[in-house]
Amino acid sequence: MADPILELEGLTKVYSGGLKALDSVDLNIRKGEIFALLGPNGAGKTTLIGAVCGLVRPTSGTMRAFGHDLAKDWRKARRRIGLVPQELATDMFEPVEHAIAYSRGLFGLPPDKARLEEVLRSLSLWDKRKEQIRALSGGMKRRVLIAKALAHEPDLLFLDEPTAGVDVELRKDMWRQIDAMRARGVTIILTTHYIEEAEEMADRVGIINKGHLLMVDEKDAMMKRLGRTEAHITLAKPMSEIPAIIARFPVELEREGTALCYRGGDGTGKGKAEVAELTKTLTTAGIDYVAIDTHESSLEDIFVSLLGKQEAAV
Ligand SMILES: Nc1ncnc2c1ncn2[C@@H]1O[C@H](COP(=O)(O)OP(=O)(O)O)[C@@H](O)[C@H]1O
Ligand SMILES: [Mg+2]
Structure with a gap:
């Protein structure tokens, strides 16, 4: 320096x-x-x-x-x-x-x-x-x-x-x-x-x-380092469990099985790429979706979470 x-x-x-x-x-x-x-x-x-x-x-x-x-x-x-x-x-x-x-x-x-x-x-x-x-x-x-x-x-x-x-x-x-x-x-x-x-x-x-x-x-x-990606994928048809083909992704079902929620890419900045891979896998498997809402955590999210951690530590 x-x-x-x-x-x-x-x-x-x-x-x-x-x-x-x-x-x-x-x-x-x-x-x-x-x-x-x-x-x-x-x-x-x-x-x-x-x-x-x-x-x-x-x-x-x-x-x-x-x-x-x-x-x-x-x-x-x-x-x-x-x-x-x-x-x-x-x-x-x-x-x-x-x-x-x-x-x-x-x-x-x-x-x-x-x-x-x-x-x-x-x-x-x-x-x-x-x-x-x-x-x-x-x-x-x-x-x-x-x-x-x-x-x-x-x-x-x-x-x-x-x-x-x-x-x-x-x-x-x-x-x-x-x-x-x-x-x-x-x-x-x-x-x-x-x-x-x-x-x-x-x-x-x-x-x-x-x-x-x-x-x-x-x-x-x-x-x-501190950012992460969150994506909500609204499915064409609701599902009752995560299909095996996407089990390797950090996903959960939400909204009574009408949507998938991806949370990942922590500290790597690779979340977006992984979401793209996930949607490709869905398409290949014939699982249709109607909307994707992707959110990259901002400095604001990082800030709020850091301050929250400090509160918890005091
Ligand atoms: N002259 C002063 N006398 C006593 N306390 C002060 C004085 N100036 C600031 N403070 C207190 O010190 C803390 C930090 O204030 P400050 O440096 O103005 O914060 P910021 O600019 O980040 O808003 C606050 O709790 C504020 O009330
Ligand atoms: Mg000030």
Whole structure:
């Protein structure tokens, strides 16, 4: 693996009330990847981001970014880290272009009109640049936050629930923006509780719940390893038992023998192929069916089952 851009080791945060929001989290982020941190509300996502961005003081653990220990050399790393926060807290009376230019100045960078225009245009904010932020719609306000984070050209960008509360159209648009950032070489860590978002965007996925990082893996590998296929085959004529010719398949009768249910391909990704083989075998044996409904388990199924297992273990 290439040198990680961000290394967290044993990162723990106990808030003053005693709540453990992060429990010994170990995580390495690779250069240029989109990493989705997936977890329900209250899982610890914002706390993790806050710790790296200097907004939350960790209780214990170490954090390194770009090779700098964040506890000692935070300033050296800070310039290279951008954050689009979850909360829409920004100066509502400021014109868009000032807010963004100011953000760049905060990070000690000289004004750069061309860069400002590029950022505004790339986020479709150019026409709105003179408007006060408060006059913009919720989705446009979120774009301003992204523009602020991009204005100082970060190498590592955190997006905390970038699409929470935005409509589907804008969400897709945001995904394109995020893709374009990746294409420019920005490493992106996004948090979301929309599983679809992780499924669509991420190279790797981390699943967090109650401060525990339960699993980190390549998205495709995770889906293959934990996924399964389920198919319901509605028969032309009901049957009372499974015919010997299909006994080798993981099938059961359901709906009073009017349908066959296949559940298989666990961890192999081969379920679909096996379903095709099963239907071919049925046809060959002269067993007619009228409908097939196939379902590949999604990241959502995996997520729900993992969280369920954690509940059971506590
Ligand atoms: N400043 C704080 N003081 C005390 N508890 C907090 C604070 N911020 C967050 N928490 C608690 O820590 C847990 C994790 O919160 P958070 O990191 O915001 O989760 P997420 O972003 O995944 O929804 C939650 O139980 C939340 O209530
Ligand atoms: Mg949050």
